[in-house]
Amino acid sequence: xxxxxxxxxxxxxxxxxxxxxxxxxxxxxxxxxxxxxxxxxxxxxxxxxxxxxxxxxxxxxxxxxxxxxxxxxxxxxxxxxxxxxxxxxxxxxxxxxxxxxxxxxxxxxxxxxxxxxxxxxxxxxxxxxxxxxxxxxxxxxxxxxxxxxxxxxxxxxxxxxxxxxxxxxxxxxxxxxxxxxxxxxxxxxxxxxxxxxxxxxxxxxxxxxxxxxxxx
Numbered sequence: 001x002x003x004x005x006x007x008x009x010x011x012x013x014x015x016x017x018x019x020x021x022x023x024x025x026x027x028x029x030x031x032x033x034x035x036x037x038x039x040x041x042x043x044x045x046x047x048x049x050x051x052x053x054x055x056x057x058x059x060x061x062x063x064x065x066x067x068x069x070x071x072x073x074x075x076x077x078x079x080x081x082x083x084x085x086x087x088x089x090x091x092x093x094x095x096x097x098x099x100x101x102x103x104x105x106x107x108x109x110x111x112x113x114x115x116x117x118x119x120x121x122x123x124x125x126x127x128x129x130x131x132x133x134x135x136x137x138x139x140x141x142x143x144x145x146x147x148x149x150x151x152x153x154x155x156x157x158x159x160x161x162x163x164x165x166x167x168x169x170x171x172x173x174x175x176x177x178x179x180x181x182x183x184x185x186x187x188x189x190x191x192x193x194x195x196x197x198x199x200x201x202x203x204x205x206x207x208x209x210x211x212x213x214x215x216x
Contacts, residue, residue, distance in 0.1 A: 026127075030127075034123070034145065036055070037122045037123065037145040038145055038147075040120070040147055040150060041055035042055050042056060042057050042120065042122075043055070043122060044122075046060075046096070047063075047096060047113070047115065048060075048063040048066060048067060048095065048096045048110065049063040049064040049066070049067040049116065049154050050063070050064075050115065050151075050154075056151075057115070057120075057150075057151040057152075058152075059152050059154060063096070064154045066088070066093050067110065067116055067154050067155065068154060068155065069088075070084060070088075070107060070110055070111065071111065071116070071155050071159055071160075071163055072159070073087070074107070074111055074163055074166065075159050075162040075163040075166055076159070076162075078166070080170075081104040081107040081108055081111075082104055084102075084107050085102035085103055085104060085106065085107055086102075088100070088102045089101075089102050108167070111163055111167060112164075112167065115151075116153065116154045116155045116160070117153050117154075117155050117156075117157055117160040118148075118149050118150060118151055118152065118153030118157075119146070119147065119148050119149065119150060120145075120146070120147045120150035120151065121144055121145070121146050122144065122145040122146075123138055123142055123143070123144050123145050124137065124138055124144070125137055125138060126138045126141060126142050128141065
């Protein structure tokens with residue numbers, strides 16, 4: 001009865017007890033999830049190249065072929081992310097969401113994803129506030145759960161290491177790994193008005209042997 005003299009005090013006590021119980025429940029759930037992560041259970045959704053079901057990852061061959069092409073184009077052929085994104089669009093390859101709107105950042109995200117070499121890193125995001133349940137990136141607040149050679153890789157470790165070294169080399173000026181496709185002032189800035197694809201600078205030769213640059 002809210003009219004009782006001690007009603008406000010009792011409500012305050014009950015609220016505090018409920019909040020403490022919520023905190024304990026959240027702590028138990030997080031502890032249990034961490035233990036399952038350490039056992040190799042995957043928390044997360046399917047991604048291009050892998051199907052995730054019941055905490056296990058299996059290779060999706062159709063998506064895996066796209067992943068192999070992306071790594072090969074970047075690490076071996078030394079193509080930039082703008083070029084790779086454009087080539088995937090032109091080939092009609094679809095992203096995980098089912099469209100062909102490949103972007104530079106999308107390619108870089110794939111190239112940096114350790115899952116493709118068979119490793120698993122979890123707890124990249126955490127939920128520090130058990131009341132709001134808002135997620136945030138883990139910047140060292142909690143220890144990551146890392147398992148090497150956790151599942152079947154799509155990319156061998158040699159190519160993975162080459163790509164990571166190339167990313168660092170090209171990213172030294174904050175170019176998101178675009179490399180050769182971002183050497184010019186207009187790289188990534190000129191786009192097709194119909195499909196939105198980025199124009200790429202190409203070296204062309206005239207009949208007299210001289211060369212010139214054109215965008216297309």
